[in-house]
Amino acid sequence: MARHAKSLLPRWTSRVFMVELDGAPLYFGIQEKHREEKTLRVFHQFQKQDRCYSLLVHSRDRIRSAKFYGELKDKLLRDLPSGCDLTSMSSFLPNVKDSLIKGYFLKGCAENSSHIEQLLSELEQHEPVLVCSYCGGEDEQWTQHLWSRAESKATGKAKQYYLVSSEAPAYHPSTLNIINSHVFYSIDEACDVLKECGDIIPEAMSVLEMLPSRVEARQKPDFPVIVIEGLDATGKTTLTESLRDTLGATLLRSPPQCLSPWRARFDQEPPLIRRAFYALGNYITAEQISQEGMKTPVIVDRFWHSTAAYAIATAVSGPLCNLPLEGSEVYRWPSDLLQPSLVVLLTLDPEERKRRLKNRGQGKTDEEQELDHNHLFRLRVEEAYRRIRDPACVTVDASPSADLVLHQVLLLIRRKCHL
Structure with missing residues (x-):
């Protein structure tokens, strides 16, 4: 997966992310620095102790990506511990054709986080999937942690980004692809x-x-x-x-x-x-x-x-x-x-x-x-x-x-x- 993740990283902070929560899309972006002004609560419905993760399916082999995306939901529903919430998500570059990548967003809790992370780690190492975890801080600022082996190898640690609210795009992101x-x-x-x-x-x-x-x-x-x-x-x-x-x-x-x-x-x-x-x-x-x-x-x-x-x-x-x-x-x-x-x-x-x-x-x-x-x-x-x-x-x-x-x-x- 590292090779394919690396191709996304140069424009990673330009991407917008969409999560389907309660039947409505929630859009957010990321930035490398925590700005001083008060940050909007992107995940206002989540508690600080919640453990959230995203999996985005991405490969240069479009056949493999398409088939794996179809199989991934069944695998997650089968192997995740009880009590996890799973929903659709995607990421895209605004107004850029063929930039949409699809995946899933899941919410767990501290009690089952080790089980979840072991499963996601195995997927990230062997499948065309890019994994991120999300953490809530004391100031209600959520951060995204990119699990990409390409990034970890270059920096020695997982890259952290700060979540910010993003406006809905002019067109539904699915139209890009x-x-x-x-x-x-x-x-x-x-x-x-x-x-x-x-x-x-x-x-x-x-x-x-x-x-x-x-x-x-x-x-x-x-x-x-x-x-x-x-x-x-x-x-x-x-x-x-x-x-x-x-x-x-x-x-x-x-x-x-x-x-x-x-x-x-x-x-x-x-x-x-x-x-x-x-x-x-x-x-x-x-x-x-x-x-x-x-x-x-x-x-x-x-x-x-x-x-x-x-x-x-x-x-x-x-x-x-x-x-x-x-x-x-x-x-x-x-x-x-x-x-x-x-x-x-x-x-x-x-x-x-x-x-x-x-x-x-x-x-x-x-x-x-x-x-x-x-x-x-x-x-x-x-x-x-x-x-x-x-x-x-x-x-x-x-x-x-x-x-x-x-x-x-x-x-x-x-x-x-x-x-």
Whole structure:
């Protein structure tokens, strides 16, 4: 870990730290000297005798970092002594892309501190994790002690910093790392991720063998391409099949059927790998669209909008204001991916959607379960759909009968696609 920690140290005091406490973010910075003026109580809810620690996962190997971060929480929950509180935290350089590193913050007490520190010391020596401890002083001034072996070797002791309050950034820090970590904007970037994990995920090579060339993924067909988007139970399946029959079109789905054997495998992976897999599914679908669109109109059940909207909503927690602002490059369409002629977003009242889901009686995906119990997540998904541009979604109310929804969408298609 020393090599990777050393790369952070030159800008360590420029970093801002965020801890999720009681469901709200707390931001703080650090400084090397204790200033004379009264310092704000950064950790006002903690007692002086509390023992606090942070673990930030950081490695030049992004695959290792992503997998270890996903495994670390389970390890901590399993091995920490009872009575410890564990919450999410992160550190970032304000307004610097790809500077976000994620980890966990934990609070213990004097009685279990030796057990905690033994566990953290073992992690710090063998895993891609940077460990800090935090202590409260008589003057209510908290200090951070960096456990980095790189720093200890240079100074002979752990480096101490003083904690100071920091204002919330203009944008939620998660937005710094969305591009090519959660949402991919080229076939090459997504391919790179699967190539890097080929040694540990053999199925990745099978996916790569199915990919089209860049030209095939963006080749514009002769006939219109209409994408139908929306949350589960908004009527996408009924509508897409009706459009296929009415227009004499070809119906495709994304992710494509050819990736089905590997979906369960990649759904178990951390977001970096899982999102790259689904991004590549869009490029395979694009090749199918190009081929079929030379003969007939093409209807597509979900496409890049779904991949991006769910990824953005998952990467950014909290209320809608945490999403990247409208017009952000996060919402742009990939330059090397075929653009549809029309994208229709079906919307439905949340209670009506739940009723339809209950009547279907099908098993729910993890994301569908999250939509059900997390109101803010659903709002973020819906808003991310609406903010994606070039092409933007045209919203259609899916609450009327299937025939009326079909009629409304056909009018849109005839007006915009001249069918």
